[in-house]
Amino acid sequence: MSISPFLRLKEIAPQEQPKSDEDFSVAWQSPANIAIIKYWGKKYGQLPASPSLSMTLDQAVTETHVNVFTKKRVKGIMAINGDPDHLFLPKMQRLYDWMAADLPVLNSISLSVSTRNTFPHSTGIASSASGISAFALCLLSIAGKIMSAEPSMDEFLHMASGCARIGSGSACRSMYGGFAVWGRSGCIEEAADEYATPVTGHIHPAMYSMRDAILVISADPKILSSTLGHESMQGHPFFSGRIGQSNKNLEEALQAMSANDFEKLSAVAECEALTLHALIMSANPGSLLMKPATVEVIHRVREARNKGIPLFFTLDAGANVHVMYPDASAAIVENFIRDVLQPLCEDNRVIFDRCGKGPVNITSIPGL
Ligand code: DP6
Numbered sequence: 001m002s003i004s005p006f007l008r009l010k011e012i013a014p015q016e017q018p019k020s021d022e023d024f025s026v027a028w029q030s031p032a033n034i035a036i037i038k039y040w041g042k043k044y045g046q047l048p049a050s051p052s053l054s055m056t057l058d059q060a061v062t063e064t065h066v067n068v069f070t071k072k073r074v075k076g077i078m079a080i081n082g083d084p085d086h087l088f089l090p091k092m093q094r095l096y097d098w099m100a101a102d103l104p105v106l107n108s109i110s111l112s113v114s115t116r117n118t119f120p121h122s123t124g125i126a127s128s129a130s131g132i133s134a135f136a137l138c139l140l141s142i143a144g145k146i147m148s149a150e151p152s153m154d155e156f157l158h159m160a161s162g163c164a165r166i167g168s169g170s171a172c173r174s175m176y177g178g179f180a181v182w183g184r185s186g187c188i189e190e191a192a193d194e195y196a197t198p199v200t201g202h203i204h205p206a207m208y209s210m211r212d213a214i215l216v217i218s219a220d221p222k223i224l225s226s227t228l229g230h231e232s233m234q235g236h237p238f239f240s241g242r243i244g245q246s247n248k249n250l251e252e253a254l255q256a257m258s259a260n261d262f263e264k265l266s267a268v269a270e271c272e273a274l275t276l277h278a279l280i281m282s283a284n285p286g287s288l289l290m291k292p293a294t295v296e297v298i299h300r301v302r303e304a305r306n307k308g309i310p311l312f313f314t315l316d317a318g319a320n321v322h323v324m325y326p327d328a329s330a331a332i333v334e335n336f337i338r339d340v341l342q343p344l345c346e347d348n349r350v351i352f353d354r355c356g357k358g359p360v361n362i363t364s365i366p367g368l
Pocket of ligand 1 (some may be wrong): 018034035037038039040052128165167168169170226230276316317
């Protein structure tokens, strides 16, 4: 059984029963993140098979509002945006059930969830990291409010990260601004499988202004769900080698990020992206998620780097490409993106984003 970091809430709560039966609402804004070292493959208990490292984004966020009703007959999550079949409902339900098993107060309420992404529509980007992290933050706020528990912000985010992981692994890394690591590893002592940890001491200040241009190669829905993708690593012939490689790549990425060595970081990040796709292609059944334009972007990025433009690419489990570059070179890289890469994107769509600061509690902001 995995440890449930949110149980700390019980220790600090003066009571487990609601003080009043008033309806109320909570709201959080939470960002997506882009993995530099990839999480791909799980252990039992929604724990990662290997460590991952991500940069939290700034503009790509989800805003989630949850209305809590204390007297309705139907308990639990009633609907998401009025849709009982919402894409993220299974992940949200899993998270809710997991928390409710230990916090019975959650079984006595009904939730109506409304959620929206700030990513432009029709880009095919439906980030479970931002969506699930925003919901985990809301659920933990709800439990804390009912139990009158007031953890410090550090404690709260730590607990929320452990909860978010149950809904979607990558979501646990969205709790922190800058960079976060998830999964035990020899090179970061504090890193754990049950929750993500912010990576602070290891990073050169220049890294915190890193930019990320998301190139929308295809807005079509994903052809491989992350659930099936992770599952396909069981018995995969290359997977044991992958564990050693990800640990070594994490160590190298951290060295590069502390020394502000962009060239070294580029080599590690691209190795991770191509390894992810190589594992996916060679699984049984295998999938080919890159489109011709994905491959063309990769070649053009590498040609530009060979000519001295500092940038690298990374990929999630799909055809879209993230192009990352230092803030100091934003003008030259963005000219290159507009002239050379943007024409390869579906409807010329590029989302310009950057390293962000983490989630924001928007409960008390009127009009949102
Ligand atoms: C390729 O977090 O979506 O984006 O835990 O099953 O919800 P579940 O998987 P998910 O996997 C993300 C995989 C990835 C790499 C990464 O973000 O590290």
